[in-house]
Amino acid sequence: MPEPQPPIVTITGLEKTYKSGFQALKRVDLTIRRGEIFALLGPNGAGKTTLISIVCGIVNASAGTVVADGHDIVKDFRAARSKIGLVPQELSTDAFETVWSTVTFSRGLFGKSPDPAHIEKVLRELSLWEKKDAKIMTLSGGMKRRVLIAKALSHDPTILFLDEPTAGVDVELRHDMWQMVRELRDNGVTIILTTHYIEEAQEMADRIGVIHKGELIVVEDKDVLMRRLGKRQLIVQLQQPIDKIPESLAGLALERSADGTTLTYSFDVQGEQTGIAQFLKQLEQLGIELKDLHSSESSLEDIFVNLVKEKS
């Protein structure tokens, strides 16, 4: 685990109430560290896009401040925004433009002088080079998504927001994208992504934030989060079904399957003593024969579901 880096984005007391009166964000405080990959998780409508949109200047905050790479996003919007790249959730593209011209346009819009070599590099990295002269409307959904990424990378941002970058992207491409995100991080880009694929966060993120109904309920190192909230289970398959859990095992967190052929023993990952050895010894003493046994670890998904369930 690398040393915690100084903050690159500092969000303080951020609130958003839409004109409809709906409060989408409730006093969010969040610090993003330089050079990390931060995954923002949360169910539909939790406020992820709202949070990103405020930082990027698309939505006005109702209260609170955001400082990006040392620049206040309102008072010093030029300096702040020129550091930020955004890949939006919606596939919004200019139908009639070519890939090359739309990416070149983005670079200019962000105040950078033309640099065809850089654009070429970005397009090649995203496997879009062959499509550079194609009109965007002739591309597939996954390609359009990559065009949006190319647009966001056209001006060398130091902070990159990816709002569900892999929605509707096939497995192979998703892995390519993960690879690309890691390379960007290695080149010093800080990445904030949202996703509904927990495995993606589990695979990629250094830290994870969970947002639920506009509140940031957890921000934690991924490993810590998994250790703290993760449960492990030992699943034991029996030679002979048993019709009830023996008296002497009543004190343990045991569950018997309906047909009586498996026992599931749950224990805390961070507990000093897992109690596995003791449990197995007891089974032996009781003369219960084992057919098979394996352990499982709760995924981030389970943790996430539990967290959200706890809150609501």
Place this chain on the structure above:
Amino acid sequence: MNVHAIRAIYKFEMARTFRTIVQSIVSPVLSTSLYFVVFGSAIGSRMGEVGGVNYGSFIVPGLVMLSLLGESISNASFGIYLPKWSGTIYELLSSPVSFVEVVIGYVGAAASKSIMLGVLILVTARIFVPYEIVHPVWMVVFLVLTAVTFSMFGFIIGLWADSFQKLQAIPLMVVTPLTFLGGAFYSINMLPPLWQKVTLFNPVVYLISGMRWAFYGSSDVNVAISFGIILGVLVACVTAIWWIFKTGYKLKS
């Protein structure tokens, strides 16, 4: 000043124009030519002179202004409405550009396009009817000022509109009647006294009158007033746009 951004927006908009050259250049030139054929050559030859010029020539400044107005409004309103409609406006909003740069880019492109069109129409008109330009410098001033002012007006409509219906409503319901009643085809002196007064509330009257003065050295209303009115409309549009961006009205939630 983010010059790269202005250039990017301007180029983007001009590219859109040339991509749709038939709708954006050829068709307005063609339809204006029809006016010259019908009113200039066919009907005009049977009409007397108006204010010392033959009728065909008399309508040239007005017709140029008509297309200048219409095209400026539709170019600029479409230019900014499209990204709102397609969602690509997110990029503009998240980029390090101020409203001044956005306006220079979009309005600049829309105005350039309608000025090009105005010049093309002038050249085409020469095929059908003779005309002279007494104050060429002022002609250019009126041409440019009108293009810029009404491109701004169109830009405001594009920002305000949240449907294609609304986008077309203002040009159709307000601008077209005002331009037709603005004295493109007649001198306001030909109107009954009461209507001569009423028509003075129509800003287009001043535009056309100013342009006609630049062509033929005489006009319905004093050219200084014409000039003042255009400037007034320009200032009003700039103020409105400044307010829209300052408050994020209809752009940011």
